[in-house]
Amino acid sequence: MTIDRRTLIAGLTGPALAASTLIAGEPAAAQQAGHPAPANPSLDEQKDMHDRHMDAMNKVLGQGLWGQEEIAMLLYPKFTALDLVAPHYFFACLFGAKVHLVTTETDLSPVPSDLGLAIQPTITMADAPANLDVLFVPGGTEGTLSVMQRADTMDWIRDRGSRAKHVTSVCTGSMILGRAGLLKGRRATSHWAVRPVLSDFGAIPVDARVVHDGNVLTGAGVTAGMDFAITLVELLRGKPYAQALMLQAEYAPAPPMLGGTAATTPADVTGMMGEMFAPLQTQFRALAPG
Amino acid sequence: MTIDRRTLIAGLTGPALAASTLIAGEPAAAQQAGHPAPANPSLDEQKDMHDRHMDAMNKVLGQGLWGQEEIAMLLYPKFTALDLVAPHYFFACLFGAKVHLVTTETDLSPVPSDLGLAIQPTITMADAPANLDVLFVPGGTEGTLSVMQRADTMDWIRDRGSRAKHVTSVCTGSMILGRAGLLKGRRATSHWAVRPVLSDFGAIPVDARVVHDGNVLTGAGVTAGMDFAITLVELLRGKPYAQALMLQAEYAPAPPMLGGTAATTPADVTGMMGEMFAPLQTQFRALAPG
Numbered sequence: 379m380t381i382d383r384r385t386l387i388a389g390l391t392g393p394a395l396a397a398s399t400l401i402a403g404e405p406a407a408a409q410q411a412g413h414p415a416p417a418n419p420s421l422d423e424q425k426d427m428h429d430r431h432m433d434a435m436n437k438v439l440g441q442g443l444w445g446q447e448e449i450a451m452l453l454y455p456k457f458t459a460l461d462l463v464a465p466h467y468f469f470a471c472l473f474g475a476k477v478h479l480v481t482t483e484t485d486l487s488p489v490p491s492d493l494g495l496a497i498q499p500t501i502t503m504a505d506a507p508a509n510l511d512v513l514f515v516p517g518g519t520e521g522t523l524s525v526m527q528r529a530d531t532m533d534w535i536r537d538r539g540s541r542a543k544h545v546t547s548v549c550t551g552s553m554i555l556g557r558a559g560l561l562k563g564r565r566a567t568s569h570w571a572v573r574p575v576l577s578d579f580g581a582i583p584v585d586a587r588v589v590h591d592g593n594v595l596t597g598a599g600v601t602a603g604m605d606f607a608i609t610l611v612e613l614l615r616g617k618p619y620a621q622a623l624m625l626q627a628e629y630a631p632a633p634p635m636l637g638g639t640a641a642t643t644p645a646d647v648t649g650m651m652g653e654m655f656a657p658l659q660t661q662f663r664a665l666a667p668g
Numbered sequence: 669m670t671i672d673r674r675t676l677i678a679g680l681t682g683p684a685l686a687a688s689t690l691i692a693g694e695p696a697a698a699q700q701a702g703h704p705a706p707a708n709p710s711l712d713e714q715k716d717m718h719d720r721h722m723d724a725m726n727k728v729l730g731q732g733l734w735g736q737e738e739i740a741m742l743l744y745p746k747f748t749a750l751d752l753v754a755p756h757y758f759f760a761c762l763f764g765a766k767v768h769l770v771t772t773e774t775d776l777s778p779v780p781s782d783l784g785l786a787i788q789p790t791i792t793m794a795d796a797p798a799n800l801d802v803l804f805v806p807g808g809t810e811g812t813l814s815v816m817q818r819a820d821t822m823d824w825i826r827d828r829g830s831r832a833k834h835v836t837s838v839c840t841g842s843m844i845l846g847r848a849g850l851l852k853g854r855r856a857t858s859h860w861a862v863r864p865v866l867s868d869f870g871a872i873p874v875d876a877r878v879v880h881d882g883n884v885l886t887g888a889g890v891t892a893g894m895d896f897a898i899t900l901v902e903l904l905r906g907k908p909y910a911q912a913l914m915l916q917a918e919y920a921p922a923p924p925m926l927g928g929t930a931a932t933t934p935a936d937v938t939g940m941m942g943e944m945f946a947p948l949q950t951q952f953r954a955l956a957p958g
Contacts, residue, residue: 467783601919637914638914638919
């Protein structure tokens, strides 16, 4: 197995190794700050550290340490950035995996999300790998309704999804999968506000944060992307790997107040939000295949 | 108070209003799918819905519904994207707030994060507002060590931070604030792997996910950005607003396995990760002001 140093630096051991590398190249700045610079590790010392870390990881994480997954994450205008960026963190830390940010547009210009923040894609739908280990689709509101009405995008999702080992989504991304016909007979979840609409697409709505049925893995609204991604990492690489990434991401959530579900939110807030989201159910329902 | 319709569509009521708008413009596609399109709301009907939602929100969320905060979020090469994108979701849903994505570079090219995903900035440091309500700095590893050695960036952070109402960070972003001298005497947190180093920057390290001391609000590693952001939304706009956004983001986390802290992770995984991260402490420590 070839160890790709660039992947390594960007991945699981990145912090320690990258830091050594950086200081090796820039000891002067640290010395200027009035502190003794740490010992400047030689290339041999860096290689030793690298080998030690790889040995330690192999021992703890086992055979699943390296993989070659092809992972495609779809960027379409007005997608919800957090739906995608949270899973991306975990996927990009899988040694050896290739994570493609696939634009629905014809060039690689940054794709604007629903809240303005634009992310640069790495590949077009046409150039994306034909066979995927993971197809991932984020959610949104008007952008999601819009992309569900684009034949080119739906054809691409249907094609890649028909062969992907894992067909996945976060939030209303499951509406897109449903529209592509990929959820028929599958238990699935979505954002709470539109979850019941899954049945219009032939799926079985489940009131859960992460739902796994066959090759379909769906997450609930927006922040469920973390719980979703950790579940998928465990499926792909095993539990120790997933726990290593949870620790790296310090994922021990502690919401500062009760909330996040209709049941745990004060009734007046839940009522207001429910009323505002209600029309969205109708709009998604209108796009279910006949 | 002027209601900016564009902000509104992108914000709290976005889903419902945007969906109505979209279908109003594109009823044909829904009809083609073999379903009756929902009634196509007239402009008057849309305005009525808008007014009803605004009334409902005003009633529930109170006086804090609208604001005019100037929020600057720093993008530097190899920052951790999730550190920034999670808080961005919540900040961008504050009605009336201006959220600036400030690049440390001289042009507005997408800034690459540590895991490759690149985000487009909206403004340069030079053009960013002089007086900020919120200064936010994300973390990273080699990119963070690197930016801490750039005089232009540290000068900008020191200047904006000296007047900002809220000086904030997620993950190792607190090392940057510390280097700028903004944490002196403040209780603060950081990624678990480097938290003790905060004392080298004159701060008081606290083993907590979110720490608030005076005008300084810091979050722990990566995924703490959500708990951090909700805390800040409550400070800026009150608890009902924060709960409305938690519900919109469906933030009721349910990690699929125990983990995320050194104590809750299996000892072999924790030991391996601790050893790999250890050198990073030394590197950050070397950059503490003398």
